[in-house]
Amino acid sequence: MLFEFFYVYYNLKTMNKISNNCSVEDSLKTPLLYNEAPIGGNYLGNNILELRTKGFTILRNVFERDSVDAYREAVEEELLENDEGRDYLPEEADLALAPILAPRLREILPHAVSKPPIIVHATLDSYIQSISKARKHKPAKTHDPHKGWHKDGRHYIEGPVEPYFNMVSVTTYLRDLDEDEDGPTQVVVGSHLCNDNPFHGDGRVQAIRMKKQDLLIWIQKVWHRPLPRLKEGNRYFFLYRFVPPVIDNEILTELPPPIKRLWDATDDPALKFYLGGLYQEK
C-alpha cells in the first residue's frame, strides 16, 4: 500500500515535472542543455560582488559543456548574411533565445540588476549584436595597445558613481577562451567606477578567459575591446542586455515572436516577468 502510494506519487511528480518543462521546451527546440543545479554556496554573492567591483564576472557551468558544440553547429546552419557581408543569427530564431533561459542566469540576474527600493526581475532588452565572420586575411600577431578601446556610453564619469546598476550585459562566445588567439574580450578592471583610461596606460587590462559552458555578465561601462580570433572558425559574440523594469519605463505592449511564444506557453509568473517585465497584452 505504502509502496503503491509512493509509486503513484513518484509518477505524478515526474509527470508534473515533464509537463511543466514541456510547455516551455516544446516551444523552443534547440540542442543547448542547461545545468539545472543552483549556483549555490557563496558563489552567487561572490559573482555579484565581483560584478560590482570589477565590472564583470564569469558565471560558471551554465550549460552542459558538450551541448554547446551541438548548439554552435545548429547556429551555423541558421546564419544569414546581411548587406555588408556579415553573418548574423536572426533574432526571431529560437536559437537566439536559448542561452538566456539558463536557470543559473535566471537565478543571478535579479540580484545583478538593482535599483532600490524597487525589487526587480531582469527584462530582456535586446539580443544578438554581431557575429564576426572568420577572418579571411592573416591578422598581425601583436595587438596595437590603443586600438579598439571604448565604453558603450559616456567615456568619463562625472560626480558620484551610481553604486547600483540599471543595465547589465550578458555574453556567450560558444567557445573556450583559453588564450588571446581565441579572441576574448579585453577589459580594464573596475573602470566602470573610475576614470582609468587604457589610452593613457591606466588600469589593469585583463583578457576574459572562460569556457564555452560559462556566461560573461558585465557592465558595458568598463573600457573594453575585442581581440581578434586567430584560429579557424567564426568568432561568436552574442550580446544580451537586461534592465530592471521600473515603473516609469514604458510598459511593453509587444514582444518579439519567440519571446511571445514562450510567454504564452508558460504559466510560471516569474518566467513571464523575466521575459516581458511588465508586458501587457494589447
Ligand SMILES: O=C(O)CCC(=O)C(=O)O
Ligand atoms: O566583441 C567583443 O569582444 C566586444 C564587442 C563590443 O565592444 C560591444 O558589443 O560593445
Ligand SMILES: [Fe+2]
Ligand atoms: Fe562595446
